[in-house]
Amino acid sequence: MREVSLIGVELPEVRRGDDLASLICSSARLQERDVVAVASKVVSKAKGYLVDISSVRPTERSLRVASALGMDPRWVELVLSQSDEVLGVLPVKELYDTGTLRLEDVAYDAEAARMALERFPYLFIVRRSGMIWTDAGIDASNVPGGLYAVPPPDPDAEARELSSNIASRCGVRVAVVLCDTEVSIAGASMDRAIGSYGIRPVDRGFGKPDRNGVPKYGGVDHIANEVCASAALLARQTSESIPVVLVRGLSYEWYEGGLRDFSMKRPVEALRAVIRATLRAMGPEALEKLVGGLP
Template sequence: MKVEMFGLSLPEVKPGDDLARILVDSCVKEAGGIRDGDILVVTSKIVSKAHGLLIKVGEVKPGVKALKIAKKTGMDPKMVQAVLDNSDEILFAVPFMKLVEKGLINIECVAQDKERAYQAVRKIPCLLIVRRGGQIYSDAGLDFSNHPEGIASIPPEDPDEYAKELREEIRGITGKEVAVIISDTEVAPFVGSLDLARGASGIEVVSRKFGELDRYGKPKFGGVDHVANELACASALLMGQTSEGIPAVLIRGLKYVKSEEGISSYSLSSKTVRAIIKEIIKQTIRITGIKSILRLMFSLTI
């Protein structure tokens, strides 16, 4: 199997632009056009730009709750309010600056310019991890990079629907059947970042091979690849995170299962997540005893 990836350089996308047409034109230039079975991975940011999902944070008026959170975290109250306005609930807070100051995160090992790195940390001393539309985001997915100062893009509220709309528009222009994935960069646990699939259309998001026989005829515990996330991560290698100017990638040659499902097809409700955590804790207590849980809880409080 041969798989090709083409980074798509696009002009600056503005509110009201025909994103489908822009992508098609770039595919003609970079990959000789669009073919049936191609996959387009597009950043959430350019989707937000095209649809005018932008805010001027300086014009946001913080409420009482935002002011309280800002005082406790060192965050800009207007930024906190913007996060609250674009999320369903705050799950937890990551005191990033404090982790750096305590030496728990070595920011210098992932930065080429130490001073610029510390400037970035001081600007965002804390990350608010929130639930938004059935998915988890840091700072509600607000994105300030590659925008004018004070402007942030807001992620599409229903990324699957936006992916479907973009796919249909591309089909209308080209007559070709493609899959579309909307990706977004998110903080990875402990170090770095990963690009995740936030929306999808035209592709089976998760492979359904749990229990399939391996080469020795045994049912496999696993085989459930998150195909959409893997494609988002692969595309990020071409997109980059700073000034590369490649907000979309065309993937060609990959065999995949076509589907009308989306990322939301696999979202878990808060009630389900709580029930899963409860069962994990109960089983852990049965195996290691309640003292292990108490020790863990105590270690988190000191």
């Protein structure tokens, strides 16, 4: 029998300047080769990656976008300033208002949920630090009023530093994965990895023989994402106060690099390749149907 355990670690309220490694070491009994899944927001709190919305000064571009969408221009400016590129806009409120998504299926309090939708009727789909995010990963949950937590600018470096500090404070070598919650177009969310150190984030399953000795097509697990998704079963997103989860018993390859090593290097070229293959296989009508279905 094989077993992997998830151990939730409660921490006191993390503030700027706190030694996160010491807090983890004093709150949990770490073991060699544990994988420590950490909510990126506590890293942002400890490092001071927080922005007071009242200090944000919108640019002309942000004012224009905010006016078109009916949103706070300071929020729009904050998102745009933290983004490398805006790829699209997701009309979340419209999807719920039209019944495309059912608020009753996901709302703890429907009235409170609708108030939140009034404040944030749209999500910006952006590219930031080589990854795709909604609203650049910025949010205000579980931070003091008026402040917004911004993801660490270099999550791999933060994971490496935290692993090193845990080794010096606790005397054990652990891998660290930084996790963040991302929203899908279906309205639900899932935790994913945004940075890592000590664990090879993507395994080497492609071409590995299956039980019949046939080389596997695909089979490449994103281990770091699976760690975060599993940890989220305990961490959740509201008042659970479990920003750290130990994943114990996982067999993994130690890796000195980070998650960014495995990011898609040329996403635009990849999209063009998909379009070329679609045209070659299905003809131009395939793209015409897609475009024709848009308002």
